[in-house]
Amino acid sequence: MELSVAAPSKITRNPEASRAKILDAARIEFVSNGLNGARVDRIAEQSGVNKNLIYHYFGSKDELYLAVLERIYTDLRTKQQDEDLRGLPPVEGMKRLVSSTFDHFVATPDLIRLMSIENIHYAQHLKSSSTIKPLYRGLLDTIQILLKRGQTEGVFRANVDAVDLYMSISGLAYFFLSNQHTLSWLLDRDLAARRRVLKRRQHVVEMVLSYLTQNSPAEADGADTE
Amino acid sequence: MELSVAAPSKITRNPEASRAKILDAARIEFVSNGLNGARVDRIAEQSGVNKNLIYHYFGSKDELYLAVLERIYTDLRTKQQDEDLRGLPPVEGMKRLVSSTFDHFVATPDLIRLMSIENIHYAQHLKSSSTIKPLYRGLLDTIQILLKRGQTEGVFRANVDAVDLYMSISGLAYFFLSNQHTLSWLLDRDLAARRRVLKRRQHVVEMVLSYLTQNSPAEADGADTE
DNA sequence: GTCATTACTAACTAGTTAGTCAATAATCTT
DNA sequence: AAGATTATTGACTAACTAGTTAGTAATGAC
Numbered sequence: 001m002e003l004s005v006a007a008p009s010k011i012t013r014n015p016e017a018s019r020a021k022i023l024d025a026a027r028i029e030f031v032s033n034g035l036n037g038a039r040v041d042r043i044a045e046q047s048g049v050n051k052n053l054i055y056h057y058f059g060s061k062d063e064l065y066l067a068v069l070e071r072i073y074t075d076l077r078t079k080q081q082d083e084d085l086r087g088l089p090p091v092e093g094m095k096r097l098v099s100s101t102f103d104h105f106v107a108t109p110d111l112i113r114l115m116s117i118e119n120i121h122y123a124q125h126l127k128s129s130s131t132i133k134p135l136y137r138g139l140l141d142t143i144q145i146l147l148k149r150g151q152t153e154g155v156f157r158a159n160v161d162a163v164d165l166y167m168s169i170s171g172l173a174y175f176f177l178s179n180q181h182t183l184s185w186l187l188d189r190d191l192a193a194r195r196r197v198l199k200r201r202q203h204v205v206e207m208v209l210s211y212l213t214q215n216s217p218a219e220a221d222g223a224d225t226e
Numbered sequence: 227m228e229l230s231v232a233a234p235s236k237i238t239r240n241p242e243a244s245r246a247k248i249l250d251a252a253r254i255e256f257v258s259n260g261l262n263g264a265r266v267d268r269i270a271e272q273s274g275v276n277k278n279l280i281y282h283y284f285g286s287k288d289e290l291y292l293a294v295l296e297r298i299y300t301d302l303r304t305k306q307q308d309e310d311l312r313g314l315p316p317v318e319g320m321k322r323l324v325s326s327t328f329d330h331f332v333a334t335p336d337l338i339r340l341m342s343i344e345n346i347h348y349a350q351h352l353k354s355s356s357t358i359k360p361l362y363r364g365l366l367d368t369i370q371i372l373l374k375r376g377q378t379e380g381v382f383r384a385n386v387d388a389v390d391l392y393m394s395i396s397g398l399a400y401f402f403l404s405n406q407h408t409l410s411w412l413l414d415r416d417l418a419a420r421r422r423v424l425k426r427r428q429h430v431v432e433m434v435l436s437y438l439t440q441n442s443p444a445e446a447d448g449a450d451t452e
Numbered sequence: 453g454t455c456a457t458t459a460c461t462a463a464c465t466a467g468t469t470a471g472t473c474a475a476t477a478a479t480c481t482t
Numbered sequence: 483a484a485g486a487t488t489a490t491t492g493a494c495t496a497a498c499t500a501g502t503t504a505g506t507a508a509t510g511a512c
Contacts (some may be wrong), residue, residue: 012459012460012507012508012509013458013459013460013507013508013509014459015458015459015460018459018460033262034260034262034346035263036259036260036262036263037261037262039498039499039500040499040500040501041498041499041500049460049461050460050461050462051461051500051501052460052461052462052501052502052503053459053460053461055500055501055502056458056459056460057459060500060501061500061501113346115405115408116342116345116346116404116405117346118407118408119342119404119405119406119407119408120260120339120342120343120346122407123407123408123410123411126407126408126411126412127411132412133411133412136412136413140413161425161429163413163415164425164426164429166413167401167402167409167426168398168429168430168433170401171397171398171400171401171402172394172397172398172401174397174401174405175393175396175397175398175400175401176393176397178342178345178404179341179342179345179400180345181344181345181348181349181352182341182344182345182349182352183393184349185349185352185353185359186352186358186359186362187362187366187389187392189389199387199390200390200393203387203390203394204394206437206442207394207433207434207437208433210436210437210440211432211433211436211437213440214436214439214440216432238477238478238479238489238490239477239478239479239488239489239490240489241488241489244489244490265468265469265470266469266470266471267468267469267470275490275491276489276490276491276492277470277471277491277492278471278472278473278490278491278492279489279490279491281470281471281472282488282489282490283489286470286471287470287471
């Protein structure tokens, strides 16, 4: 059918290419339709391979979904080179950490959607993955290092929990993106518009930094110092 | 089969009770399994009515889902009596707004999950609802009123957008709850534990308030004053 | 070159699932 | 009390869908 110009061999069989095509099509299918909405037949059709090849390589729909999940999480933590930030002055380092987290979320809508989908399923697939969890250690360490140094230098407030801070940095960016469809409708704003996104980025950085750089108030209601 | 003691009439037919039973079962089913994972047969079984009665009252699975969605959104905005806060001193009013938003999210996990589910579906059902959207106007007005007065009194920073602030208040609480399953696993913490939740509440209030009460820095990178 | 392995395909199946049909009976209308 | 309407049911169906069976052909091992 197709007259190939050069291409030495590998015309009839190509396991790596097939695997990759399946994974790419699966990612699109799962991200667009969720786990239950995704159709194995559609993945086969879109990737141009026979359906049974999917089962040959991945075993089941759920295992294929897990493969997609592992890949996107690994990509996140590989690209997010936060170790570089550890040497920077604390304020500068935090600013960069917040904005790069925000930027990566914006650049990878698939990640946001898969995280939501996975939480709808009570993280049951993630929990069966051995590769994803270790990726998070480094990020928390980076936060901890910047936090400590900022506190020693007296520019950051005391008693900040690294995990809480991580959740706030992520949450401020995440919600805006994960819920943009409901929010855009309810608030009468196109949150996907470029200038909205940039404005939001600015807002998020400012919020995190003002929290960190303000002296912690002693009189916060109901809080006993742990 | 069942010997009823008193109960005057209404044994054989009871449209309102049937509708309510269907809606209750549907809520549990959609919240637990998502839109695609939910089964109409299971809703019929759990509510104890014949499946066709569901179609008689609600028309289709999607319309039933919308009915569940409308009800939970309406409940949120009915219980969230933010109008009361408008008369309070700005700092106090904001503190209460943040903590009551947080508390309502914590108290209504179904709402969080339905919001996530709806966003996975690109808010297509919400957009076909006429009842939900108007509910949000009042909340934004409350934020705007408190914001303005705080700025006039000189306790809040200038140039805060009410929509951005709303998204931050919600986002800080929402992410922690909506993604608690992945986060608990990845961060090695039981985020559902009572003391974690209380600590998080404290953290969120402090973050929003420090942002509001700190003077806005002029030197924020890349931001031209609009 | 033979044999085991691996890549790949077409056709099939058993189970599910949203939605319907056809009917009965309770309640409302007049 | 007759007739229309509405609540309620059990049985059915057409379409779908994850996974399988049984096979062919290319590649690698020796």
